[in-house]
Amino acid sequence: MSDGKSFQLKSLISEHNCAKIFKFGSIVTYKWIGTHFKHQFYNNEKMSVQLLREEVKTAFGINVSMSQCRRAKKYALSLAEGTISENYARICKIYIYFASVKEGWRRGCKRIINLDGCFLKSFCQGEFLCVVGRDANNGIFPIVWAVVCMENKVNWKWFIETLSEDLQCRNDRHGLFLISDQHKGLIEVVKEVFPAAEHRQCDRHIYANFRKKISGSKFENLFWKARKATTEA
Template sequence: MMLRHLLVQIKGFFGDKSRLRKRDPLIGDNTDFKCFEWVIGQRFTSRQSFKNVVAKYGILQGSNITITSSNNHRKQNIIMKCVSRCKFYLYGGWDSRRVVYVVKSVDGEHNCSRNMKKNRQMKSRWVADQFLEVFKVRPHWQAKEIMATIKKTFSVLVNKDFAYRVMYHTHRMLHGSMLEHYTKLGSNIEALKHINPQSLVKLVNNPTRVDNANVSQRLHMCFEGLKHGWLEGYRKVICIDACFLKTFLGGQLLSAIGRDHNDQMYPISWAVVEGDENDLVIKSYEHQAILNGVDKVFPKAEHRHCARHIYAHWHKSFKGEELKLLFWKAIKAYNKADFEDA
């Protein structure tokens, strides 16, 4: 009888919702920041989540919020304020009892005007994350359009350099860095050899490295299907061409191209090699100190001289308007035939 009475009391206690303590709201990506208000006790999953929410709030509200105090140790406290004359004040810290990051003190009133020219929370990496889905559809989104979209979406004016940084961070998010791609080169080659062992894939590492690191120097590829297709059914003509790779790694792309019976291009083989030292071209005027310095530092480089300075010396011995026109006609010739005609 006493046990039944005790159970009824426990059921009545937990059944009364008015006695239950209302949990503080958990703030995340699904929060509507257009009508957001800061309240003491608001919870966040981590310290970084709290900073992300403050950044999004500051950008959408047009408030130039900055971190005035930050402690990465112990309670991981962060104090944020707006511009100097604004009343806004926000203090967050780690709650070890509930294992969440909470707002401990706040004054959410703003008496400052919206700032469209400067917002410290507007980071290029953050904007890249917001527009990531757009870049998936439009990978070549132009800088001017990015600037106009930021202005329309967040009411913040940014320059072209900021738009280029957004493009850079988005490219890294979607495709990874160049270093990450090259670290997968060895495993990709082994997978290709396992699937198609008759294909020719040869990777040469740089033997001059002092630290003995596996740094690739040359790569040659020729697929089995392309090789047999050219040998069995195409014209026995090979065209070899090369172009420079316009990346920070440099190098050249060599290609061997054949011709089919319809006189269309047929790829046979290609290779990526290092650039030749003779590719370096130095242009200067005829000063003896420069001539000696280039010959000593860059002995294999092609050293060209400024045409205007050559003409200044040449004009002393060969005068006349007709000779002047012939000189510049020869200078501007891009091939041997035009040079001989000049």
């Protein structure tokens, strides 16, 4: 056309004699490769990167790099199985406990249990709950740990009830001590699950709360002297 913005197709040749082999893999992406071979990786997760490179060359006549194939394999597996963050998001609660650890605590540790929780960052959102004890050398002895969506009374109760069943110490009246922070839900649950145990609060958490109102090195020295005192006065 005279305006130069349109064209007219007069003939079409459906058969081509052009070369089908390309020397460079820059014309494709690792996502394109992974999408085409996701079923092969789903059926055979041990499929090597070298074999994938040969399959791409055989099927499409394209020479791709090993790094492209590595990324393509990772992408193909994520399509078939889901990414780590997607699978992690499906987990509501997870509790980890080993029988050997239980026996080690019951046979060789002091009757002291420390409970605490902390926030998980990155794509691992939620709360990490853990229980540690003290061994005969006064060292830290990990007992059990769990991951929950948030730190509240419901999750603490589930965690501590499971802990009491594993350690078989729900009705232990022989000097069982528990140490924790001042989380309201945790304090209430400990009274319900371990009514006979002695429950004390962590000095560090008490001091951290006091610092919000009173601070200074003089107060800090007095506080740490008071927590070591053997008399009430």
